[in-house]
Amino acid sequence: MTPRTDAVAARESDGPAVVSWRPRVVHDAAPVDLALAEKAAADLLAALGQPVDGPDMAETPRRMAHAYAEMLTAGAFDFTTFANSEGYDELVLVEDIPVRSVCEHHMLPFVGVAHVGYLPAERILGLSKFARVVDHFSHRAQTQERLTKQIAEHLERQLAPRGVGVVIEAQHTCMSLRGVRAVGARTVTSALFGALRDNPSSRAEFLSLTRRR
Numbered sequence: 001m002t003p004r005t006d007a008v009a010a011r012e013s014d015g016p017a018v019v020s021w022r023p024r025v026v027h028d029a030a031p032v033d034l035a036l037a038e039k040a041a042a043d044l045l046a047a048l049g050q051p052v053d054g055p056d057m058a059e060t061p062r063r064m065a066h067a068y069a070e071m072l073t074a075g076a077f078d079f080t081t082f083a084n085s086e087g088y089d090e091l092v093l094v095e096d097i098p099v100r101s102v103c104e105h106h107m108l109p110f111v112g113v114a115h116v117g118y119l120p121a122e123r124i125l126g127l128s129k130f131a132r133v134v135d136h137f138s139h140r141a142q143t144q145e146r147l148t149k150q151i152a153e154h155l156e157r158q159l160a161p162r163g164v165g166v167v168i169e170a171q172h173t174c175m176s177l178r179g180v181r182a183v184g185a186r187t188v189t190s191a192l193f194g195a196l197r198d199n200p201s202s203r204a205e206f207l208s209l210t211r212r213r
């Protein structure tokens with residue numbers, strides 16, 4: 001049931017200055033059935049002894065179904081790149097991108113920030129698209145490790161930069177609200193490709209900037 005991302009369209013190395021790419025996400029899972037989800041939420045709450053038949057919680061199953069559908073459904077966006085006409089070849093780093101996802105083990109949220117950097121080659125990426133890529137892969141049941149790698153692999157494939165790095169720092173509510181209740185524990189993951197992985201000074205620059213807190 002691994003979700004799959006299919007790239008649609010245009011990669012032109014020396015073509016138009018602006019290239020957009022509209023990702024089409026194909027989930028192997030069945031499409032969202034909100035009515036069934038609402039009924040299942042009502043059954044779950046009833047099984048957990050919650051007064052779902054009473055007036056106060058009458059709308060709760062519907063809200064739960066919509067809330068999970070929203071957290072688990074990614075939208076499409078344009079992956080807009082531009083010709084690197086100035087030949088910019090230093091690190092581009094977008095820090096503190098909000099991460100909101102759901103852990104696949106407990107279906108509880110994990111939240112934090114992502115720092116995404118790359119060393120450009122032929123194309124540069126519209127800055128907002130880093131946050132859109134993070135958001136895109138966050139909208140599914142995830143592990144933090146897989147999310148980190150999917151963001152980096154996507155940028156590596158679609159942007160063909162000289163290097164890509166992704167660091168995510170997040171707190172998992174399955175670890176803080178329940179179970180071990182390790183409130184405040186942060187998990188840090190990273191995925192590096194190309195020169196940010198293999199060139200010691202580029203790697204050191206990226207990691208020192210992203211882990212300086």
Ligand SMILES: Nc1nc2c(ncn2[C@@H]2O[C@H](COP(=O)(O)OP(=O)(O)OP(=O)(O)O)[C@@H](O)[C@H]2O)c(=O)[nH]1
Nearest residue numbers: 103104105106142143144145172174175178179180
């Ligand atoms: N590696 C990894 N583990 C995660 C992530 N999100 C949640 N987990 C862990 O998944 C594990 C599931 O362990 P289980 O022993 O099957 O579940 P559990 O009995 O609820 O475990 P506890 O949380 O220790 O009570 C837990 O250790 C979670 O902390 C993640 O993104 N990455």
Ligand SMILES: [Zn+2]
Nearest residue numbers: 103105106174
């Ligand atoms: Zn969990």
